[in-house]
Amino acid sequence: METVRLDGKALAAKKRESIREGVEKFTAKSGFAPGLAVIIVGDNPASHSYVRGKEKACEKAGILSEKQHLSADVSEKELLDMIGHYNEAPHIHGILVQLPLPDHISESKVIEQISADKDVDGFHPISVGRMVTGQKTLLPCTPAGIMEILKAYDITLSGKNAVVLGRSNIVGKPMAQLLLNEHATVTVCHSRTPNMKDLAKSADIVISAIGKPGLVDDTYIKEGAVVIDVGISRLEDGTLTGDVDEAAVQGQAGHLTPVPGGVGPMTITMLLANTLQAAEEQTA
């Protein structure tokens, strides 16, 4: 069968244009732009590259972004104080602390320090609780972006078997929750799952968020299944690659997101959408 390519990049471009228009209206009405503070600790080149992507996207959308680069040996208290400052800053409506953080800083303390109203990553326990109970909230960008891709391609979730590979707080767990909220039957696999391949093979929808290049080949995929590749790894030659062996699943999967050009661009798009939503809610 012909595998349909799920073009996250094209969908992202379309959505960013409508977000740009929303930002323009917001700015005309309120007299100031939506504002995002991005805090990055240390010198990890991948993290800096993602943050540059976020800043560029904000600029194009008309969102003010304010970057703070802290050195890797910054104290936890200094970081918490900086977040406290942005919690009170009226021109900032969203706060993002790029993960991962150095080992001497508690990620959960940092996330809890962010005011839930400004939690544009959707990682705060208050945001997570709202998501789990089906209340309106800022949703985690990667899972929310995947839901937008599935919706744009009219992929039915209700009654389907979805298997999520990976259980991190930022991708796997919230992904499973959003699929459950849309009435899929959800299985979550991780490093202690002995029969991951069999579970994946039985799924209508497989979402891989592990970070192991090429792990998911055609032996994991049922004929016609929807395959979403969240994984991003940089190979030695500098190319980006996903968890899915694209050549192997070609012709087997019904739909597939490429890497790059699939989930990643939608993650940034949802960050823009969340920042606009946060600004609207804070000025309502």
Ligand SMILES: NC(=O)C1=CN([C@@H]2O[C@H](COP(=O)(O)OP(=O)(O)OC[C@H]3O[C@@H](n4cnc5c(N)ncnc54)[C@H](OP(=O)(O)O)[C@@H]3O)[C@@H](O)[C@H]2O)C=CC1
């Ligand atoms: N496209 C995008 O926008 C984004 C992409 N990513 C990418 O997605 C991937 C996952 O990110 P993230 O969730 O933060 O990663 P984590 O490292 O936090 O989580 C990885 C998960 O995969 C599980 N795992 C690891 N190895 C195996 C294995 N061999 N078999 C089964 N399960 C395994 C781990 O299990 P256990 O819990 O038992 O340790 C864990 O639950 C990475 O490649 C990351 O770069 C991340 C965020 C956004």
Ligand SMILES: Nc1nc(=O)c2c([nH]1)NC[C@@H]1CN(c3ccc(C(=O)N[C@@H](CCC(=O)O)C(=O)O)cc3)C=[N+]21
């Ligand atoms: N607080 C926090 N929030 C995050 O959302 C967050 C984070 N920390 N830490 C790291 C991960 C990773 N992540 C990506 C975002 C965009 C692309 C992306 O745009 N990828 C492009 C390729 C970009 C390139 O060429 O480098 C693509 O897949 O096509 C990828 C990964 C957000 N994360």
Ligand SMILES: [Mg+2]
């Ligand atoms: Mg084949």
